[in-house]
Amino acid sequence: MATRIDIQGLNVFYGKFKAVAGVNLAIEPKNVTAFIGPSGCGKSTVLRTLNRMHEVIPGASVEGKVLLDGEDLYGAGVDPVNVRRQVGMVFQRPNPFPTMSIYENVVAGLKLNGTRKKSLLDTRVEESLRGANLWEEVKDRLGRPGAGLSGGQQQRLCIARAIAVEPQVLLMDEPCSALDPISTLAIEDLIAKLKSSYTIVIVTHNMQQASRVSDATAFFSLEATGQPGKLIEYDKTTKIFTSPTEKRTEDYISGRFG
Amino acid sequence: MSTLTAAPEGAPVTDKLRLHGNKLPAFALPVIAVVSVGVSLLLYFATPMDSEIQILLLSLLLFAAGQTIASSLIEGGRRARDRFATTLLIGAFLLAMVPLVAVLVTVISKGAARFDYDFFTHSMRGVSARDHGGGAYAAIIGTLEQIALASLIAVPFGVLVSIYLVEYGRGRISRTISFFVDVLTGLPSIIAGLFIYAFYLIVLGAPQTGFAGSLALIILMIPTVVRSSEEMLKLVPNELREASFALGVERWRTILKVVIPTALPGIVTGVMLAIARVAGETAPLLLTIFGNDSINNDPFSGHQSALPLYIFTEAQKPQSWAVDRAWSAALTLIIIVMLLNLIARFIARRTKV
Numbered sequence: 001m002a003t004r005i006d007i008q009g010l011n012v013f014y015g016k017f018k019a020v021a022g023v024n025l026a027i028e029p030k031n032v033t034a035f036i037g038p039s040g041c042g043k044s045t046v047l048r049t050l051n052r053m054h055e056v057i058p059g060a061s062v063e064g065k066v067l068l069d070g071e072d073l074y075g076a077g078v079d080p081v082n083v084r085r086q087v088g089m090v091f092q093r094p095n096p097f098p099t100m101s102i103y104e105n106v107v108a109g110l111k112l113n114g115t116r117k118k119s120l121l122d123t124r125v126e127e128s129l130r131g132a133n134l135w136e137e138v139k140d141r142l143g144r145p146g147a148g149l150s151g152g153q154q155q156r157l158c159i160a161r162a163i164a165v166e167p168q169v170l171l172m173d174e175p176c177s178a179l180d181p182i183s184t185l186a187i188e189d190l191i192a193k194l195k196s197s198y199t200i201v202i203v204t205h206n207m208q209q210a211s212r213v214s215d216a217t218a219f220f221s222l223e224a225t226g227q228p229g230k231l232i233e234y235d236k237t238t239k240i241f242t243s244p245t246e247k248r249t250e251d252y253i254s255g256r257f258g
Numbered sequence: 259m260s261t262l263t264a265a266p267e268g269a270p271v272t273d274k275l276r277l278h279g280n281k282l283p284a285f286a287l288p289v290i291a292v293v294s295v296g297v298s299l300l301l302y303f304a305t306p307m308d309s310e311i312q313i314l315l316l317s318l319l320l321f322a323a324g325q326t327i328a329s330s331l332i333e334g335g336r337r338a339r340d341r342f343a344t345t346l347l348i349g350a351f352l353l354a355m356v357p358l359v360a361v362l363v364t365v366i367s368k369g370a371a372r373f374d375y376d377f378f379t380h381s382m383r384g385v386s387a388r389d390h391g392g393g394a395y396a397a398i399i400g401t402l403e404q405i406a407l408a409s410l411i412a413v414p415f416g417v418l419v420s421i422y423l424v425e426y427g428r429g430r431i432s433r434t435i436s437f438f439v440d441v442l443t444g445l446p447s448i449i450a451g452l453f454i455y456a457f458y459l460i461v462l463g464a465p466q467t468g469f470a471g472s473l474a475l476i477i478l479m480i481p482t483v484v485r486s487s488e489e490m491l492k493l494v495p496n497e498l499r500e501a502s503f504a505l506g507v508e509r510w511r512t513i514l515k516v517v518i519p520t521a522l523p524g525i526v527t528g529v530m531l532a533i534a535r536v537a538g539e540t541a542p543l544l545l546t547i548f549g550n551d552s553i554n555n556d557p558f559s560g561h562q563s564a565l566p567l568y569i570f571t572e573a574q575k576p577q578s579w580a581v582d583r584a585w586s587a588a589l590t591l592i593i594i595v596m597l598l599n600l601i602a603r604f605i606a607r608r609t610k611v
Contacts, residue, residue: 056503058428085506095497099519109505112515158501165505 003069003086003168003199004029005050010064011228012045012054019045021228023064025218032195034210034237035203037220038252042229043203046220047171050201051087052080068168085113088167092174094154096146096161103142105157109165124164132160133190152183159190163198170194172202176209188213207253211241219249280332290328294320311356318349362592369589371582378590382551382563390579394587396553397568401594403557404468404547404564405537408475413529415476416483423484424491425513442481450477451542459546466548468557471564474542479532486528490521526606534595540566565591 005027012020020042027033035043048054049062052073066073073083096105104111106128107121115121125142129135134156138149146157155175162170172191176184191200191213204210210217218234233240233249244250298316301307322345330338377393385392419439423432454474458464494517502512518525543564549571550561565587572584 051504053500053504056500081506081508083506084504089500089504091497091501091504093497095495095501097498097501097516097520099516099522108502108515109507112502112505112507112511161501161505 005169005199005201006065006067006070007046007050008065008067010046010049010062010066012042012049013061013063014057015059018228020220021230023231025231025234027199027201028216029199030195030197031215032191032200032202032213034214034217035201035220036205036207036210036217036252037229037232038222039205040225040229041220041222043218043220044173045229047173047201047203048089050169050171051089052083053089055080085109085165086167087169087171088162088165089171089173090155090158090162090175093178094151094158096149096154096157098145098147100146101143102138102146102149102157105146106160106164108161113165128160128164131163131194132156133186133193134160150183152179152186155179155183155187156190159187159194163194167198169199169201172200174203174205177205184209207241211237217241219244219246219252221248221252279334279337282329282332286328287325290324291317291321294318294324314356315353318352322346322349365585365589365592368582368585370586372579372586373589377583377586381553382568383553385551387575387577387580392583394565394568394583394590396550397563397565397587398590398594399553399555400468400471400547400550400557400562400564401537401566401591403555404472404475404543404562405533407469407472407557408479408536409529409533411472412476412479412532413483416480416532417487417525417529419480419484420488420491421513421518423488425509425517439481439484442477443485445477445481446541447474447478447539448541450474451545453477454542455545465559466546466561467559468547468554468562468564471543471547471562472557474546475536475539478536478539478542482532482535483529486531487521487525490524490528491517493524494520523603523606526602530599530602533598537595537598538566538591540570543567544570565594 005025007023007025007027010020010023010025011018023046025046035047037043045054050066050073054060054062062074064074068083068086072078097108100108103125106125107115110121110124126135126139129138134153137153138144138157146154149157155178159170159175176187179187188209191202194200202210202214214237216235217237217240219232219240220229221232222229233244233246235245240249241253244253295313295317297320298313301316302313307313322342325345326338326342329341372393376391377395378398379395380391380393381396382392383396419435423436426432427435451474454470454477458470458473459466464470498516498520499512502516503509507515543566547564547567548561549567550563554560554562569584569587569591572580572587575581
């Protein structure tokens with residue numbers, strides 16, 4: 001069920017500015033892959049190309065291939081809407097829909113895509129909330145607004161919302177950067193659990209987090225501001241954090257960067 | 259590391275860091291207030307001042323000045339500036355409330371004279387200059403129908419334009435639309451009436467009807483609706499749109515199910531302001547609906563009346579009872595706009611949950 005992702009010769013542009021250059025990367029199925037690197041190195045940008053969210057920004061464009069189980073996401077005739085149904089995303093700031101209840105938030109993806117059957121929605125809500133380790137905390141107040149939860153709960157609600165549409169891949173863009181350590185731990189536990197059914201790619205600024213949750217790590221960096229970001233090194237997480245091949249990777253993870 | 263120690267009890271407060279400051283005593287403000295009102299009253303009787311408003315303004319100025327001077331002498335510059343600014347802000351608020359309250363009080367007290375059963379059940383048909391009776395039934399029907407027709411067309415149209423501008427519009431087309439909306443916002447209302455008169459009535463040869471009036475009102479409503487809902491749609495955080503896209507939801511459904519519900523209370527408020535604005539328009543109606551003493555329930559044929567036009571014609575008549583009718587009509591108009599506002603807010607709140 002889970003899917004591998006192959007990135008081949010990826011260049012990403014904002015207007016004329018080349019933000020990311022020449023990325024080649026093979027992401028294994030049912031693995032957690034972490035993207036690390038300094039701010040502005042393009043790791044979030046690369047992440048957003050994996051479900052064609054990049055092009056939502058006016059003027060943004062992409063060169064190269066992103067293969068999802070061998071199928072090019074940027075091939076002719078590919079509908080970004082269908083891509084996003086296969087590749088879900090969790091954002092940096094928890095963003096539950098403010099006009100919807102907890103229940104409605106979870107089934108938003110299903111309902112907005114036309115599923116109406118109440119029994120199916122009910123079971124999916126419970127499955128997804130259990131999947132996101134949130135069910136026990138909210139099962140008695142599913143009708144309450146999603147925005148009334150705490151930050152960590154909101155983020156888990158967003159994860160539940162993302163997995164409710166049963167994607168193949170889950171992208172997480174710094175999912176814990178707005179959360180306290182306890183909520184972060186809850187999300188990390190959740191990532192470890194979700195790994196068995198989804199291919200997960202996570203962008204993080206927190207290197208301990210990368211080493212805790214991921215199987216493979218990609219280190220991105222850039223020469224100088226105004227230069228495009230590049231993939232410096234990609235390997236097993238244990239390798240990256242113990243004996244990286246590149247000097248720049250070592251500098252960064254040991255805190256000697258810049 | 260140093261150990262935590264409590265301050266020794268009973269130690270004299272030396273205030274070497276100068277943390278304390280002098281404060282105006284509690285009685286100072288009432289005293290200054292009384293003195294400034296007193297001085298103003300004195301000036302009112304001693305000099306050729308002849309308006310009560312002048313007493314209010316003068317007291318306010320004297321109070322602000324006196325307080326600032328006292329404060330700067332005792333408390334120092336920063337607190338004095340703070341007090342001065344605070345007094346100025348509250349003063350400005352009070353002054354702004356004066357016309358509002360005055361209008362309400364005047365309209366209610368003068369409008370009460372004819373605010374009776376007859377007024378709401380009778381038209382002006384066959385009411386001669388000497389008759390004290392007559393009412394605004396025809397005008398109320400006319401206003402409600404014209405506003406409803408105008409809103410029915412202008413609100414969806416305006417909201418659609420704003421959705422285009424915020425969600426889809428890029429480059430030259432959207433800039434051009436934006437520019438023309440701005441130009442239309444400043445359009446004098448009589449021009450809208452003249453345009454409909456020249457185009458719809460003369461060129462197309464249509465008769466003067468309630469609908470012609472609605473058309474003129476539409477021209478005035480659209481830019482207001484576009485501007486206000488555009489601002490509200492812009493306030494919807496982009497993260498919500500992205501969250502919806504990331505779930506594989508199409509753009510149009512995202513707009514319909516996520517963006518608009520989030521912005522709805524604001525959009526409704528904007529629409530209400532637009533309706534309230536056109537409900538009181540007289541100029542565009544003068545040439546288009548013509549006015550009618552009899553009841554005409556059909557906005558698509560025959561002349562119609564409307565409350566603003568009714569006020570305009572009745573207030574021009576020399577008889578005091580006609581002027582009374584105008585005041586009652588004004589009160590009715592205010593109440594109608596207020597009711598519409600309350601209903602819309604109620605609906606917006608219900609749909610939000």
